[in-house]
Amino acid sequence: MxxxxxxxxxxxxxxxxxxxxxxxxxxxxxxxxxxxxxxxxxxxxxxxxxxxxxxxxxxxxxxxxxxxxxxxxxxxxxxxxxxxxxxxxxxxxxxxxxxxxxxxxxxxxxxxxxxxxxxxxxxxxxxxxxxxxxxxxxQNLSDRLWTNMAGSVEDRIVDFILLHSIIPTGEKRLKIKMDDLAKLLSSTRIRISRALNEMQDKHWITLHRGEIRVPDFVHLKEHREARRLEQSIKSET
Structure with missing residues (x-):
């Protein structure tokens, strides 16, 4: 060796x-x-x-x-x-x-x-x-049990990806039908589609046929944490 x-x-x-x-x-x-x-x-x-x-x-x-x-x-x-x-x-x-x-x-x-x-x-x-x-x-799984899945459709999509991620880095891919994702997030297909396209415009994800790809998990997580901080500040004012 x-x-x-x-x-x-x-x-x-x-x-x-x-x-x-x-x-x-x-x-x-x-x-x-x-x-x-x-x-x-x-x-x-x-x-x-x-x-x-x-x-x-x-x-x-x-x-x-x-x-x-x-x-x-x-x-x-x-x-x-x-x-x-x-x-x-x-x-x-x-x-x-x-x-x-x-x-x-x-x-x-x-x-x-x-x-x-x-x-x-x-x-x-x-x-x-x-x-x-x-x-x-x-501890990681315990924290996820108490994650609030409220907020905008975009927030819920990001939270869905974060909740299913075990490895804190690297690429993530989610293969799912748009209708199924809408059901899981208590939304509509049109709203899910609109939110996904906006996320792609921000370079958070890339969209493929029946698949959502997250090229940089850390980048996505940082955006979500900044969003939570923003929501927390607004709720206190």
């Missing part, structure tokens, strides 16, 4: 704070599987049993998530290094919630759940990192 691979492993959220000697010790005790997948491969499927910690070491991929009624699909860009759905390894439903499709050639590392419990859990830093990953997700 090269120094570059060590450095990449140390960048992963689960291993941050460890030294190279710790990584060397872990590699001596833990069975690690390395794999390379070409662009366009489905590496994990929704509903597939989650039995391993899966790390994206190099490359980028897209997560594909659908709602329970299959009304829409939501895509998120994920860049390396990243840990894929560590929260699905435990709980009453240990299955992946999304499909993961490689956008480029990708390198992966996977570690069986057994080794997480028998070896990795012996390291306090890894235990804390894992708890922080799970806690951050729980």
């Amino acid at each position: 090269t120094i570059t691979m060590y450095d990449t492993l140390l960048q992963l959220p689960l291993f941050q704070g460890l030294g190279k000697n710790d990584i060397t010790s872990i590699l001596d005790k833990v069975k690690i599987h390395f794999s390379r997948r070409k662009a366009g491969d489905i590496v994990l499927r929704k509903g597939q049993a989650c039995r391993d910690l899966v790390f994206l070491l190099n490359g980028s991929l897209m997560s594909e998530t659908s709602d329970k009624d299959n009304m829409y699909l939501f895509y998120e860009e994920i860049d390396a290094p990243s840990l894929l759905e560590p929260y699905s390894l435990f709980g009453w439903r240990t299955e992946y919630a999304s499909n993961y499709i490689t956008s480029t050639v990708c390198d992966f590392v996977s570690i069986e759940k057994f080794y997480l419990l028998s070896e990795l859990s012996n390291y306090e830093i890894i235990r804390l990192n894992y708890l922080n990953i799970l806690s951050n997700r729980i």
